[in-house]
């Protein structure tokens with residue numbers, strides 16, 4: 001079944017929201033409850049969840065535990081994913097130290113760089129490996145996801161190495177569109193700032209006029 005990407009993105013939000021309900025001891029929730037917590041429309045929640053068959057019971061709402069395990073299965077968080085970070089710089093180091101990844105079952109198991117000064121040093125308890133070891137380590141450590149945190153100029157070449165090494169998907173922090181056959185999720189922080197700036201200006205006529 002082909003699920004639209006915006007829906008897939010929201011499934012992660014539903015999963016976290018439901019996990020919180022479960023922690024609070026709630027057994028059933030309505031689409032209204034979920035929608036309120038996430039600040040989206042209940043009709044959107046119903047539509048998204050309808051892609052996966054009938055989860056809800058009229059009157060009772062959704063069974064929280066059942067829905068969590070169904071969504072976990074769909075978005076692949078019922079397994080742990082091994083992740084490699086390529087680029088042991090500012091961003092790569094920050095990500096390696098970020099506890100939120102393992103909390104969501106994405107375990108950083110290796111860090112790679114091509115700078116001999118960095119190779120052998122430890123970041124978040126992980127020894128940095130030389131990029132030439134990528135293919136071997138991917139096999140040995142069963143790495144499925146790579147984070148690209150290298151400068152723009154190296155990103156395409158690194159993406160090719162990542163694909164050749166047998167990695168299955170990329171989270172790309174570099175500001176270029178990568179050409180590769182494996183799935184890529186771009187994280188463009190600047191774009192978030194620009195979108196926010198646009199939203200602020202749109203709601204502020206005085207500022208908009210100033211801009212013109």
Ligand SMILES: NC(=O)c1ccc[n+]([C@@H]2O[C@H](COP(=O)([O-])OP(=O)(O)OC[C@H]3O[C@@H](n4cnc5c(N)ncnc54)[C@H](O)[C@@H]3O)[C@@H](O)[C@H]2O)c1
Pocket residue numbers: 086087088089090091092112113114115118131148149150151152154157158173174175189190
């Ligand atoms: N720092 C941020 O806040 C930030 C935010 C968003 C996006 N980004 C993007 O993330 C990327 C990394 O940014 P940064 O600030 O961490 O840079 P950085 O210069 O601190 O780190 C980049 C690292 O990549 C390594 N590297 C370079 N070429 C390589 C190659 N061919 N193979 C393996 N390693 C290689 C370098 O040795 C260095 O350690 C950039 O593309 C940047 O545009 C950074």
